[in-house]
Amino acid sequence: MSRLGFKQIMTSSERPFQMLGLPPVSIVALAIVFCFSLLFLPGVLAQTSQKSATARQDSARASARAFDSHDLSGVWEHEGIGGRIDSGPIAPMTPWGQAKFDAAKPGFGPRRVPPTEDNDPVLICDPQGFPRAMSLENPEPMEFIQIRGRILQFMEWNHNWRTIWIDGRNLPKDLEPTWYGYSVGKWEGDTLVVKTAGLDERTWLDPLGHPHSDALRVEEHYHRVNRNTMEFTMKVDDPKAYTGPWMLVKMKILKLNPKYEIQEAICAPSDEKAFNKDITIPADTPARAK
Amino acid sequence: MKNRLLLPLSLLAGVLAVGTATFAHHGTRAAYIVDPTKELSMTGTVTKFRWGNPHVYVMYDVTDAKGNVMHWGAETRPPFVMAKHGWSRDTMKPGDQITITIFPAKAGGPYGLMSKVFINGKLVLDDEQTRLQTDNDKQ
Numbered sequence: 001m002s003r004l005g006f007k008q009i010m011t012s013s014e015r016p017f018q019m020l021g022l023p024p025v026s027i028v029a030l031a032i033v034f035c036f037s038l039l040f041l042p043g044v045l046a047q048t049s050q051k052s053a054t055a056r057q058d059s060a061r062a063s064a065r066a067f068d069s070h071d072l073s074g075v076w077e078h079e080g081i082g083g084r085i086d087s088g089p090i091a092p093m094t095p096w097g098q099a100k101f102d103a104a105k106p107g108f109g110p111r112r113v114p115p116t117e118d119n120d121p122v123l124i125c126d127p128q129g130f131p132r133a134m135s136l137e138n139p140e141p142m143e144f145i146q147i148r149g150r151i152l153q154f155m156e157w158n159h160n161w162r163t164i165w166i167d168g169r170n171l172p173k174d175l176e177p178t179w180y181g182y183s184v185g186k187w188e189g190d191t192l193v194v195k196t197a198g199l200d201e202r203t204w205l206d207p208l209g210h211p212h213s214d215a216l217r218v219e220e221h222y223h224r225v226n227r228n229t230m231e232f233t234m235k236v237d238d239p240k241a242y243t244g245p246w247m248l249v250k251m252k253i254l255k256l257n258p259k260y261e262i263q264e265a266i267c268a269p270s271d272e273k274a275f276n277k278d279i280t281i282p283a284d285t286p287a288r289a290k
Numbered sequence: 291m292k293n294r295l296l297l298p299l300s301l302l303a304g305v306l307a308v309g310t311a312t313f314a315h316h317g318t319r320a321a322y323i324v325d326p327t328k329e330l331s332m333t334g335t336v337t338k339f340r341w342g343n344p345h346v347y348v349m350y351d352v353t354d355a356k357g358n359v360m361h362w363g364a365e366t367r368p369p370f371v372m373a374k375h376g377w378s379r380d381t382m383k384p385g386d387q388i389t390i391t392i393f394p395a396k397a398g399g400p401y402g403l404m405s406k407v408f409i410n411g412k413l414v415l416d417d418e419q420t421r422l423q424t425d426n427d428k429q
Contacts, residue, residue, distance in 0.1 A: 106317070107316065107317015107318070112317060113320075114397075115316070115318050115320060115321050118317055118320075140370075156370075263373070263374075265343065266343060267343055268342070268343060272344060274340060274342065275340070275342065275344055278338075278340070278347060278349065279318070279345070279401065280318055282401060283322075283363065283399060284321045284395070285397055285399060286397045286399070287397060287398035287399040
């Protein structure tokens, strides 16, 4: 009876709930929940809003912080336009260094000569070698891959790569000279200090024709100051060619470009030969009178 | 993709400080008179287009009013740079009509460094960065 009476009393307001297929007792429960939720809703909404704002801020901070200062992995390109070197004052050359410098006929700078007289070794596709490949005369980006114990640097120009050992080893003694030498790196705070020796003296330090000997020692500093920015310097010390050390790269800023894919750009001798035959040599040869 | 307008090369111009030495890999720029007042424009027919390092180049024939044919050659940037700006090995082919603006060779021969290029009437290169004179260009 009571159930029926209840039912009778509630009939008019019950219909919508019946249409939902809910038993009458649930109506009371829903009403209570609804009233309570009205009481607490503003606070709940405010908290939710605060939480999402905080989450957004946290996410922004995390993104700004989301890098390991001891991990240099990524594609790095020049800030602004590349293809420039910023050397410090060049130390006076020794007689040996001066003689090599005088013999170098570069295609750039105050001593530049026409292309047919240019004897820059890269014009016959000799390797740029180290440190020239890292002197940042190349405008192309580089990709650094850091794995356990080593960093691999891939240079887009000429598809070159070099290894920097960061497993604690020291530079070996009596290294046989090679185009890219032997490199070891150690962290000093957040700066990776890389020392290189064992370098082939056939390469130039830069496109201006500055020479070096196989006694050359190079020290690079890499400092990732934030996720997207790295400071880079490079010091050369070659007592056979110069009277003191000097900065081949005073300070360069490199920027991370996570979207870039390194391209293939190879100096192929057959391409070089065709280009020289069709363009370089005739363009640089005085036109014959007709 | 081919024959696309090279606006990005133009955009780079604002970044490059005039008078600052920049390096390409090969110093062939030294062979040309890079002076905006000395540019040459001409129309001809492509005979060869080479897509290779160190620089992409085109050979083309220009016929004067008397019917004399002069064989010309002009170079631009490396292929991987041009590829980033929409060029490919199919951008030009023998027989295409080329209207080209170049910086002429200092030696006086029919060679040049590309500044602006139309292929069959369509603009494919507008290289403002190349047109900027550096201190080196004035030597």
